[in-house]
Amino acid sequence: MKNLIFDLGDVIIPIDLRAPLRNFAMLANMAEADAEALWKQHGIWQQHETGLIDDDTFRAAVREIMGNRPNTPAHWADEVIDTAWNSVLLDLPVERIDRIRELASRYRVFMLSNTNAIHIREVNRRLVSLGQPTLEEIFERVFYSHELKMAKPSPDIFQHVLGEAGLVAEETAFFDDNAGNIRAAAALGIQAVHVVPPKTMLDYLQDF
Template identity: 35%
Template sequence: MIKNIIFDFGDVFINLDKTATVAKLTEKFGAFELTPEMLKVNDDYEMGLMSSEAFVDFYKSVFKNAATDELLEAWNAILLDVPQPRFDFIKSLAEKNEYRLFLLSNTNDIHIQYFINTISQEKFDLFKGCFEKFYLSYEIKLRKPNASIFEYVLKDSQLTPEETLFIDDTAEHIATAKSLGIHTWNLIPGKDDITNLFNQPHPFKQH
C-alpha cells in the first residue's frame, strides 16, 4: 500500500525548457560545446560543492566578455512556469493528509532564488508547506540518479520502499529508484501531467 509520495520538481511541477540555456549562450557568445569540465562544474554546483559566486566566475572564464547578469539570465532560462492547476493539486493533496509528501530535486541556489523571486516568497512558502520535507540536491550534497540520494531520503524520513511512490520525468532517475524497490511513475512532459496522478495504473489501484 502506498503511504509516501516523492515528487521531482522540474517538468513535474515547474515546466522546463532544457535547451534554453545553451541556446541563450549561443545567441550571445556564439556556438560552443559543453565540455566535460563544464558538465562537472554544473554537477558540483547542483551538489552544493561550490558557491554561486565560484560557479558564475567559472563561466566568466569560459565566456570572456560575459556580464554576470547575462550568465544568470541564460542559466535561469530553463525555468518556465508552474501552471496553477498543479499548485491547486498539491495543495489539495496536502490538505487531505492521506499520504506523506516529499519533494526531491536536482537543483541549485540560483534556480531556487529565481523561482522564489518569480512566484513570490509567499507562494513559494505555501508550495513548500505542502510537503513534509524538501530534499534539494545542493542542500544535501547528493544528486540523482545516484542511489545514495534515494537511500538518504528513505533513511532520513524512515520510509519503506514498498510503501513509496517516486515520480520523475527522467528515466535514469526512475531506474535507480526501481532498483531500490521503490514504486515509480516516469512522467512524460507534454503527455502526462501530475494533476492526473490518480488516473494512472499505479499501486494505488491495487489496494
C-alpha cells in the same frame, strides 16, 4: 500508499534544458554548439548541481569559460548570468501546486530534485508572485542535490531520503521524468512513476 515524492523539473515545472545554452551562446557571441562543447568540457552544470561549487564560483566559472574570448565581455553582472541560467524554467502551472497541496492533507509529500540554489530561489520567487507558498512550505521536507552533495540516480540519495524522512519504500510513490531515476528508485522497492509527455503529473495522480 502513504508517501509521495516529487521531482521538480518537468514534473512540477516544465523546463527547457537547452535554453541556458542558447542564452549564454548569445551573450558570448558564439555558436550554440560551441557553447555546449564548453559546458560539457568543464562540467560546471554538474558541479553546481551537486554542491561542489557555490553560486559565486559558478558565476565566476561562467564568466571565465564563456567570456574569455576576443571582443566578448567577461564581466557580466550576477543578474545577467542568473537570468540566462534561469531561462531553463518555463511557466509554472499553478494547478499542479494546488494538487500537491490538496494531496498533502492525505499523504506525506516530499520533493527530491537535482537542482541548485539559483533555480530554487527563482522557483520560490515565482510561487510567491502567484500567491503560493514556497517549496519549503508546500512540502513536509525538500531534498536538493546541491545541499546533499549527491544526485539522482545514485541509490545513495534515495536511501538518504527514505532514512531521513522515516519512509518505507513500499509505501512510497516517486514521480520523475527521467527513466534512469525511475529505475534507481524502483530497484529500492519504491513505487516509481515515470512522467512521460504529453501526460503531466496531474494525469498520473488521478487515482490518488
